[in-house]
Structure formats: C-alpha cells, structure tokens
Amino acid sequence: MPYLLAIDQGTTSTTVLIVDEKLHICGSASQEFQQFYPKPEFVEHSPDKIWQSVLEAIGTSIARARIDARQIVGIGIANQRETTIVWERKTGKPIYPAIVWQCRRTRAACEALKAAGVEPMIREKTGLLCDPYFSATKIRWILDNCDAQNSAQEGNLCFGTVDSWLLWQLTQGESHATDATNASRSLLMNLEATAWDDDLLALFRIPRVMMPQILDNRAVFGTTRGVPGLPDGIPITGILGDQQAALFGQCCFDQGAAKCTFGTGAFLLLNTGRKVVHSKSGLISTVAWKIDGEVTYALEGSAFVAGAIVQWLRDGLQIIESSSEVESLARSVDDCGGVVVVPALTGLGAPHWRSDAHGLICGLTRASTRAHIARAALMGICQQNTDLFDAMTADLGYGLTRVKVDGGACVNDLLMQMQSDLLGKELIRPSVLQTTALGAAMCAALGAGIYDTKEDVCKTYEIERRFAPAKTDDWRMTTRQQWKLAVGRA
Secondary structure (H helix, E strand, O other), X not given: OOEEEEEEEOOOEEXXXXXXXXXXXXXXXXXXXXXXXXXXXXXXXXXXXXXXXXXXXXXHHHHHHOOOHHHEEEEEEEEOOOOEEEEEOOOOOEOOOEEOOOOOOOHHHHHHHHHOOOHHHHHHHHOOOOOOOOOHHHHHHHHHHOOOHHHHHOOOEEEEOHHHHHHHHHOOOOOOEEEHHHHOOOOOEEOOOOEEOHHHHHHHOOOHHHXXXXXXXXXXXXXXXXXXXXXXXXXXXEEEEHHHHHHHHOOOOOOOOEEEEEOOOEEEEEEEEOOOOOOOOOOEEEEEEEEOOEEEEEEEEEEOOOHHHHHHHHHOOOOOOOXXXXXXXHHOOOOOOOOEEEOOEOEEOOOOOEOOOOOEEEOOOOOOOHHHHHHHHHHHHHHHHXXXXXHHHHHHOOOOOEEEEEOHHHHOHHHHHHHHHHHOOEEEEEOOOOHHXXXXXXXXXXXXXXXXXXXXXXXXXXXXXEEOOOOOHHHHHHHHHHHHHHHOOO
C-alpha cells in the first residue's frame, strides 16, 4: 500500500503524519524545539534544530505507523511562512539563526520605508503591508549585520523560508526552491505574476541569485537524498505555507469558503477565487495555491498571538502547569469578571498593524482571580479574530455565515463556543484537527498522482462538531466595546 509523509513545521514544534491513500492517519509524531528571545522584540530559531525536530518526528511517525519507509510515495511540506533563513550555498551552514515571523526587530526599517512613500507600491505589487512580519526586511537585516552583501551578490548565499530550508536538507542541496504561497509572503513576489519582482529586489537590495525558484504547489520539488530513516528517491510532491495548507486541508476550494486556524497565532483566510481582493480594512492579499499554472487567491487576517497567550500563562505567569489546564480553569468562573486581556505580546497584527502595541491586562479588582485572567485570555483570542472577521466583512461587503476551524487550540470547546458567541456565527470543527499537515498530505497526494482533482480529495473530509452562537446581540455589543477601549490603550 502506498503512503504519504506530511511535514508540518510550525513555530514551536514539528508534526509529521503518515497517511494512507485514503488520507487516513496511520502514525504521527510531534517534536518541540527551543525558542530564543535574545533581545526585546527579537525571536529566533536554530535552523539546525528545526531540521533535527523534523528528522526525529519522521522516525517516530514511521515507527508508530509500522510501515516500511520504502512504501512512502510522496512527501508534503507545510511550514511557518515568513521565518527567514540565509545559508551558505557550498556548506549548507546558516550564517545567522532563523529570524521568526513574530520578530519585530526590523520595525524601524519598515517605518523608514513608509516615510519614504514606497508602501503603496509595495502593497500594489505584493498585496502586503510594509511590516516586520514579512521576510524582505529580515533578509536585509541578516545581510547587513553579518556583513554578507558581497557574498550574496557573488552567489554564495541562499535565502529561504523554512520550506526551502527543509527541501535543501531533504535533497542534500540539490533543490533550492519554494512555492507560490510562501513566496507571496516575502514582500518580494509580484502577486499577479507569481514571480520575483525586480523593483522590489532592488528596493531591498537583495540579489536575485540568492532567491529560490518558485514552483506550483503541486510539483516535484526534488527527491530525497541521504536522509536518515528514508530511502533515496522519494519525491517531494507538495509544498504550501501553513495557513494555505490549512485552507487546503479544510477543503475550502470554493470561492467564499473560509477557515480560521487557532495555533501559535490565529489566521483567518477566505478563498477569493481567481481575483485578487485588495483590502481597504487592514487585511492582506495572498496566494491560496497555484496548481497547474492556475492561481487561486485568498484574503487573510493574522493575529500574532493566539495559543501563545496560553503558553505565556503557563511559562510567564505560571498560573497553569500545562496548556490543557486553561479550559477547566476558565470554566470555573461564569465570565471574565470585567477583566480584559489584549494578547499583544509581539505587537498587534491585522487589522491594526501596530508593532508598537504591548500586551495588556485591565479591569482588575480585588475580586479578580487567575481564573478570570485565564478566561479573559481566551476571550482576547476570540476578540482578535472578531476584528479580523469584521475587517473581512467590510472588504467583501457581506458577512460569512460559517467558518471552519482548526489548529491545536481548537480542541478547547470553551474557546470555540466563546468564538461562536462573539462572532454570532456557526463554527465547524473537522474530525482531523491537524489540517495543516493534512493539507500538505492532500497536496502531495495530488502531486504523486494518488488523486486527480481537488474535488476527489474533498470526499475524505469529515465534520466532528458544530458550534452555534448562544449569546445575545446586547452581550456581543457590550463585550466588543470593552475590547475596543482596551485595544486603544495597548
């Protein structure tokens, strides 16, 4: 029986799935890796540790699936997107740690570009805002601070987001490529042409020679070579950025279909079909996928901190011992007791785009407890997502009736109910919550020829639970007003 291996390389951990030809999960494994915060607003990863986490998760997942690795006919990759790595072409050695998408170190550079009046051009070409979130200013920072501009111009260095880094490792440097979804997050790709843009490369002074080749999402990106635990010659047949992979895994193939992923951050994506929708409400336009030369676009809103606020309750405030405890703690009180948490630990993302914002807990009284703070933290996640939903409604001119949900945090039934209540909309949770990895597997299955069309893949999708709103419009209005006042103070 043929099997597929799907890698979901996320911000705090790597998950690997082994799935059969019917996309049933036969084995899985997750491996966490260390986060580094060398200075305020700095967030880094070790590229080598990322690769090691992938290798360990591959080995464990194959063992748990009890299959022969020679039965694997295709590999799919989903990855944290804007995270930036620069490495030596000859040695494969990174010249600096990976600068993570959450990192805000290039805030001043982005402000300077805005002051120079180039943001409208950037937005027109890329669909993105000039923000530290995206890759271009991260590349520029690495080249400047490692005195590496000449080396880059001479062709000695490679840039890649994490997908490109993993592809390089899987193929022993034979493939330096990316896909259209990851490229669309760089500030360097022309959204309409799905190609590197010479004007943007010149603006950021980034040599074209260090850029990876941009391929369709369903393509043969290369074949395995010298990977511990895997035979040589397995084709890598699908790559997507993690949020696009989740959209794919949720089978949001029709124009107007939307999903929200509750991971380290929260990400609302809506399929806009073959049309680029340029947001006037603080959202961004991006590639959903490119298959057989045909591009599908998406409208996206990103909240930088979602599940990460629960990690902070655990590691920072230490009011819980494990992330799973937050639901029972929050359920121990009926409401937030007037407490509002703004989870702006790394600034505020869409639609605010305030890199200067800081996290905030307000409304505390003598009656406030750690349970109120926990519940307010969950509500803060929901409030951010509702901001995204409202912005999307403003751009589209109509509201969504339902949203599919996924990600590690959506196992929290209380969080899902709170989100449904605040949106006033139905949430749909699938049977398989690892939709990012599943989306990578689906795309790889298409690339490997196991399925012919996206519609064939969609037949495997199953719903586990629906959440319907149970609060009044008055409650919703009051709660939203409290949030808006708090955000203004963050």
